[in-house]
Amino acid sequence: MIHTRALTRDFGTKSGTVQAVRGLDLDVGAGELVALLGPNGAGKSTTLRMLTTLLPPTSGGATVAGRDVVADPAGVRRRIGFVGQGHGAGFDQLARDELVTQGRCYGLGRAEARRRAEALLTELELDGAADRESVRLSGGQRRRLDIAMGLIHRPDLLFLDEPSTGLDPHSRANLWSHVLRMRAEHGTTVVLTTHYLDEADAVAERVVVIDHGRVIADGTPDELKGKVSGDLVSLTTATADAARAAAEAAGRLPGTTAVETDGTEVRLRVPRGDAVLPELLRALDAAGAPLTGVRVQRPTLDDVFLTLTGRSLREGAE
Numbered sequence: 001m002i003h004t005r006a007l008t009r010d011f012g013t014k015s016g017t018v019q020a021v022r023g024l025d026l027d028v029g030a031g032e033l034v035a036l037l038g039p040n041g042a043g044k045s046t047t048l049r050m051l052t053t054l055l056p057p058t059s060g061g062a063t064v065a066g067r068d069v070v071a072d073p074a075g076v077r078r079r080i081g082f083v084g085q086g087h088g089a090g091f092d093q094l095a096r097d098e099l100v101t102q103g104r105c106y107g108l109g110r111a112e113a114r115r116r117a118e119a120l121l122t123e124l125e126l127d128g129a130a131d132r133e134s135v136r137l138s139g140g141q142r143r144r145l146d147i148a149m150g151l152i153h154r155p156d157l158l159f160l161d162e163p164s165t166g167l168d169p170h171s172r173a174n175l176w177s178h179v180l181r182m183r184a185e186h187g188t189t190v191v192l193t194t195h196y197l198d199e200a201d202a203v204a205e206r207v208v209v210i211d212h213g214r215v216i217a218d219g220t221p222d223e224l225k226g227k228v229s230g231d232l233v234s235l236t237t238a239t240a241d242a243a244r245a246a247a248e249a250a251g252r253l254p255g256t257t258a259v260e261t262d263g264t265e266v267r268l269r270v271p272r273g274d275a276v277l278p279e280l281l282r283a284l285d286a287a288g289a290p291l292t293g294v295r296v297q298r299p300t301l302d303d304v305f306l307t308l309t310g311r312s313l314r315e316g317a318e
């Protein structure tokens with residue numbers, strides 16, 4: 001569905017050249033659901049804007065849905081849907097009319113466009129807002145209208161740039177269940193960006209981490225998390241003496257790294273928490289260090305980014 005080769009985009013600014021995307025190589029197969037993750041300014045939107053033909057590459061190239069983005073932009077546009085980071089809806093039409101017009105632009109007949117518009121308005125819970133101009137909608141309602149506009153022609157390939165930003169938790173959950181259902185029914189390929197790491201973790205089968213315009217990691221959420229950090233095991237003991245004994249016993253287990261003691265609490269990194277837990281508990285029992293609590297935490301995608309770059313994605317995002 002997508003092949004990019006050394007895709008590059010520079011911007012000339014007063015203070016010099018900004019290299020927004022630097023030689024990006026990315027292949028996405030039909031039916032994949034891929035999340036692009038990266039801090040503010042990493043080059044995610046610029047990449048999507050090149051893939052959706054809104055911005056020409058400075059060098060390198062890409063084919064999207066079998067068409068070259070530079071040689072055949074109209075061919076690409078016919079086959080894709082795009083929900084940009086900014087608002088896509090106009091201002092003076094009623095939300096419902098805007099949606100129908102969008103469908104008609106993509107060649108749907110009037111009745112079919114109306115039918116699909118009504119279905120989307122219901123599924124994205126916009127019924128109550130359908131008879132208002134889009135400028136009068138709330139931020140979250142307008143965002144949902146943008147999303148409906150990207151979906152009305154049922155593209156084979158859908159690009160969503162931060163679709164859930166500004167949506168309340170209920171609307172976010174509703175958005176993802178809609179996207180996942182559409183994918184199950186029509187085999188839609190989806191490429192999205194989000195700053196909600198838990199969302200990327202839950203929804204995406206593949207995560208591509210971008211930093212300074214380059215791909216720095218690419219894999220399933222589990223692969224990425226497995227590769228870099230290991231699980232964090234936190235042990236709580238009744239006394240500081242028991243904590244010291246626990247830390248010593250834990251440090252002797254094979255594969256354990258980074259044992260830290262903090263009062264009655266001990267934290268350690270192990271490759272897989274569930275795999276070492278029985279042995280760890282036996283060792284602590286033998287060492288006379290009874291526990292009052294145990295917690296195993298899988299690494300998050302933020303831990304992955306931190307390990308790769310030394311920076312936290314959260315700092316950039318929040």
Ligand SMILES: Nc1ncnc2c1ncn2[C@@H]1O[C@H](COP(=O)(O)OP(=O)(O)OP(=O)(O)O)[C@@H](O)[C@H]1O
Pocket residue numbers: 011012013018019020038039040041042043044045046047085
């Ligand atoms: N039209 C432009 N002119 C100059 N610089 C630009 C332009 N568009 C983007 N940039 C710069 O290119 C870099 C990448 O921007 P981009 O919008 O692709 O980031 P992003 O990963 O989408 O970030 P965010 O998470 O904030 O949306 C940034 O440094 C940005 O300032």
Ligand SMILES: [Mg+2]
Pocket residue numbers: 044045046085161
């Ligand atoms: Mg962006």
